[in-house]
Amino acid sequence: ELKVEQNPLFLSMQEGKNYTIYCNYSTTSDRLYWYRQDPGKSLESLFVLLSNGAVKQEGRLMASLDTKARLSTLHITAAVHDLSATYFCAVDIMGTMDSNYQLIWGAGTKLIIKP
Amino acid sequence: EADIYQTPRYLVIGTGKKITLECSQTMGHDKMYWYQQDPGMELHLIHYSYGVNSTEKGDLSSESTVSRIRTEHFPLTLESARPSHTSQYLCASSARRQGAEAFFGQGTRLTVV
Numbered sequence: 001e002l003k004v005e006q007n008p009l010f011l012s013m014q015e016g017k018n019y020t021i022y023c024n025y026s027t028t029s030d031r032l033y034w035y036r037q038d039p040g041k042s043l044e045s046l047f048v049l050l051s052n053g054a055v056k057q058e059g060r061l062m063a064s065l066d067t068k069a070r071l072s073t074l075h076i077t078a079a080v081h082d083l084s085a086t087y088f089c090a091v092d093i094m095g096t097m098d099s100n101y102q103l104i105w106g107a108g109t110k111l112i113i114k115p
Numbered sequence: 116e117a118d119i120y121q122t123p124r125y126l127v128i129g130t131g132k133k134i135t136l137e138c139s140q141t142m143g144h145d146k147m148y149w150y151q152q153d154p155g156m157e158l159h160l161i162h163y164s165y166g167v168n169s170t171e172k173g174d175l176s177s178e179s180t181v182s183r184i185r186t187e188h189f190p191l192t193l194e195s196a197r198p199s200h201t202s203q204y205l206c207a208s209s210a211r212r213q214g215a216e217a218f219f220g221q222g223t224r225l226t227v228v
Contacts (some may be wrong), residue, residue: 039155042205043219050214086155092214093157103148103217106159 002027004091006106014114016078021109023072023089030067031092034074036085037108043088047074079113086110118142121206128196128227135189135210138206145211148210150177150202161204164189165211176214179191195228 003026013019023032031050035043049065049072056063062075062082072089089106090107119140128134138147149161160173162181170181178200180192189208193200203224210216 033216035219040220043207045216045218048214048216088158090217102160102163105158108155112154 002093002104004104004106005090006087006089006109008109010110010112012112012114014080015080018078019076019078021074021087021111023074023091023106025070025072025104027070027093028067029070029091029093030065032065032072033092033103034063034072034089035088035090036101037088038085046087076111081115083112084111084113113114118152119206119208119218121204121223123223124221125224126226128225130197130227132196132227134193134225136193136206136225137188138189138191138220140189140208140218140220141187141204142208142210142218143186144208144215145186146209146215146217147183147193148207148209149173149179149181149189150205150207152205154203158205162191174189187214196225196226201225201227 005024007022034047036046037043047063052067054065060077065072086108090103090110142179142189147161150158151161152158153187159175161175162173164170164183183189203222205222206220207217
């Protein structure tokens, strides 16, 4: 069964702390995406990771991909309140045809950062 | 900024009504998706399309239909709305190439009373 598992599903932390969200997936893929969703809003693309060892950084967020371990991490450095949101990872699973692939989504990690 | 639009943004309707949620994108994307999402919860794929005249069912498709007559337009129809359909509906699109990220519309928040 194709599975994408995020942990933790809920995280409450203090401003200034560092933390990591994990995204494990169950089948071969070298394309993984991270999205952010604010309450009541839609999803916004954060990072696109397209190869083993890929690392992307934007501000206090850094994402990495280890395709051999089937693991991606989203690291938060010196968290600030504005980063409070739900973070989703999604994995691109290739089908038999080049265009026949689909996104499998994690359940999301709800992050609350307290001042 | 992604050019994908959903209408209406909010809708309150009575049980048994037929409704169509609209989604349009101006990016020329071949792939389009409909997701259902309760607040703060997982995304559930309802339908998706690889291009014109292509539609595929997702996990929650049994009570809705879609069409893809034009590349830019992917409407979702609920034939008979029920209170269990109360949710947020998100439309997304992506290019067909490998590694193309999906862009999301602003969503339609549906309440069935």
